[in-house]
Each structure stands twice: as structure tokens, then as C-alpha cells.
Amino acid sequence: MSPGENGPSTPEDDDPFGYLYADGQARGAQPPSGGYGYPGSVNRVRAVGERTYGGQQAQYGQTVQQQGAAYGQPNAAYQAPETFPGGAQTTQQPMPGGGGGGGRSRGPNTKGLLIGAVAVVAAVVIGIGWAMMNGDSDDKKADNKASGAPAQSQKASPTPSSSSSAASGELPKADAKTLTLGGGAGTASDVKGAKADGGTYVTNFNQVGSSLTWDLSDIPKAGKYTLHVTYGVPGKDANATLTVNGTPQTRPFNLANFAHAPAGDYEKGWTNTFGNIILNKGPNTIKLSCEQSNQCDANFDQFWLEPGWKKS
Structure with a gap:
């Protein structure tokens, strides 16, 4: 054993980051081959883009098909309650607002909204036209009444005549x-x-x-x-x-x-x-x-x- 050494290194004394320093590299330190950090770590170093899906390994950019059924398809491992003896019968409830298209929800009824808006505008226009027609009619009636009424003249002092009897409602x-x-x-x-x-x-x-x-x-x-x-x-x-x-x-x-x-x-x-x-x-x-x-x-x-x- 040379001075400065405490003997062969043990896993406990091994610096997991020794490979990053010059003296560690001189002693032959190597990066861990397992997970990141201490040996036996649960983490594993993976190449960029590498990921495991359902036990299968796929490369980055490749399509991975998961085990099981696709979305919207029945699972082969699943058995519905009605398949068992005495199982209750189930009915499939339609999704709210559903129609054709495999249960896909429909957007807002823009056609109905447009029809409603047109109806409101038409009602307002009709109301304004009716009010204008009535106003013209009232004005015409007022004009007719004004033109048909006798003009009021200033009452002059009676002009006496030689008659002692009233003529056509006049006083004598x-x-x-x-x-x-x-x-x-x-x-x-x-x-x-x-x-x-x-x-x-x-x-x-x-x-x-x-x-x-x-x-x-x-x-x-x-x-x-x-x-x-x-x-x-x-x-x-x-x-x-x-x-x-x-x-x-x-x-x-x-x-x-x-x-x-x-x-x-x-x-x-x-x-x-x-x-x-x-x-x-x-x-x-x-x-x-x-x-x-x-x-x-x-x-x-x-x-x-x-x-x-x-x-x-």
C-alpha cells in the first residue's frame, strides 16, 4: 500500500462521480453501466427518444401500438356483465346531443340562431314601419280636422240695425x-x-x-x-x-x-x-x-x- 492510499477501494468508498475528475480517471474510474448514480439504482439511462410502451420498446418517431383495444373498440379481455349467467341486461345510453357520426357531439345550431336573429330584425322593422304609418295617419287626421274646423275670428261689436227682431239667431x-x-x-x-x-x-x-x-x-x-x-x-x-x-x-x-x-x-x-x-x-x-x-x-x-x- 502506497502512502496516501487506504487500500483497495470498496463499492462504499467508490465515488460515483470519480470518472468526472482527473485523479479518478487515473485510478481507472468508469461511468456506471447501470442506472444513473449508485450501482443497483432503479433508474436506467435511455437513449434520447427511446421509451418503453407496454413491455415493447420503440424508437423515437416510430408508432407504438399499445396492447389492448383501440379507442372505441371493445377490449378482448373484458367480459360484460350480461355474458355471465343471470347477468343483467344493459342498454347503451345515447350521448346527449348525439345523432349520427358514432356519438360525436354536434356544434351549436348556427342555422337556428341565424333564423332567430333575422326574425327579430324583421319584427323591429315592421314595428317601426307601423309606427310611422300611424304617425302619418294621425297627422293627416289632425290636418283634416284643422282644415274642416271653422276659422275663429275676432268678435266685433254688434252693428245695430233698424230691426227689432232677431234674424237667424242674432239678438235684435x-x-x-x-x-x-x-x-x-x-x-x-x-x-x-x-x-x-x-x-x-x-x-x-x-x-x-x-x-x-x-x-x-x-x-x-x-x-x-x-x-x-x-x-x-x-x-x-x-x-x-x-x-x-x-x-x-x-x-x-x-x-x-x-x-x-x-x-x-x-x-x-x-x-x-x-x-x-x-x-x-x-x-x-x-x-x-x-x-x-x-x-x-x-x-x-x-x-x-x-x-x-x-x-x-
Whole structure:
């Protein structure tokens, strides 16, 4: 035994990696011929691409057929329960969604989805078209109604006429020539501004007992009416007694100088006033008179009626 050596090496002292070093190679160390690592190792070194399948060895790139049945084929070593005596009969359940093609599952029904999508789009288009048609129809109806309705015009003040009866549903109107005069009352046309036919008006009313009467024959219905009177005063206030169907009003009929005419000027004193009265259906009588309690210096031009009562 030479110095530095402990005697012949034993497997326990043998360095499994000695063949990798220079001193190990000098001692004749060899790579293990068995598995990787210590002798007797279960691992075995295989060439690249070499693998064992089912006890058979195949080279890399070669097709290896395993022992047993191929996928989808019955195994020869397997015996079904129904082959044994008294074994239960079994039935093969079809795979969900299966049909032809050996049980292969089918993909999504794209044809059905396409049909559904087309149906939805068609429904939306039909709905929009129906809404547009109805809108046009409503607009046309509204236009027809608008064109068929009479145009509303501004109501003008009634223009009195010489008739004491209503014509075609109109309320009666009157001027000085159609009135029945009493006492010292008469007609004249020398003061300019009267609107009655020919500029004629009732004058000489400033005497107790003077009167003018308007006889009405065809009031359409009983109820409230407004009596309008056009008159003129010489720059001062006046009044008279109003009697309807034989009943005098408790308040004097106001004939104030609303035109603010100067004293003594009848021509600039033309103005109008009104009084709320109740009439019967059919004939009625309206009378203005100068009584002891009245100031009656006034000229009278026109009379007309309006339905309902007017607020002052």
C-alpha cells in the first residue's frame, strides 16, 4: 500500500462521480453501466427518444401500438356483465346531443340562431314601419280636422240695425227710427256723430214724461242679457229710469259723460253705456223714461243686446 492510499477501494468508498475528475480517471474510474448514480439504482439511462410502451420498446418517431383495444373498440379481455349467467341486461345510453357520426357531439345550431336573429330584425322593422304609418295617419287626421274646423275670428261689436227682431239667431238691434217715442221726445239729425241710419237720433228727452220704448218679439230664451245704448250728453252727466216688461229698475240708468266732452258740446259727447237685465223668451218690452228723480239731458242713438251679464 502506497502512502496516501487506504487500500483497495470498496463499492462504499467508490465515488460515483470519480470518472468526472482527473485523479479518478487515473485510478481507472468508469461511468456506471447501470442506472444513473449508485450501482443497483432503479433508474436506467435511455437513449434520447427511446421509451418503453407496454413491455415493447420503440424508437423515437416510430408508432407504438399499445396492447389492448383501440379507442372505441371493445377490449378482448373484458367480459360484460350480461355474458355471465343471470347477468343483467344493459342498454347503451345515447350521448346527449348525439345523432349520427358514432356519438360525436354536434356544434351549436348556427342555422337556428341565424333564423332567430333575422326574425327579430324583421319584427323591429315592421314595428317601426307601423309606427310611422300611424304617425302619418294621425297627422293627416289632425290636418283634416284643422282644415274642416271653422276659422275663429275676432268678435266685433254688434252693428245695430233698424230691426227689432232677431234674424237667424242674432239678438235684435234698434236705432232711433224704430223706437216708439212718448212725451216730448222726438227725432233729429243736426248733431253730427250719430251712427244710426241717416244720422237720426232721439232728442228732446230732457222733459219729465219723455220716453222711448223698444218692443222685442223673438228673444230666443229666457235669461240674463246686457242692454247696450249709444247716447250723447252736453259735457255733463245724466240718467234715466229703465223699465223692463213693466218693472222699473231700482237703480237709475247711468248716462255719465264718459267722453269727457266740454260743457254744452253734444257732438263730442257721444259715448255708450250698458245695463244688466233679465228677459223672457219671446216678446219683451224695454223702456227708458225721464222721471222726476232723473237728470235727462241726453240724445239717444242705438240699442242692442248681448247674452249674459257684463261686469263693469
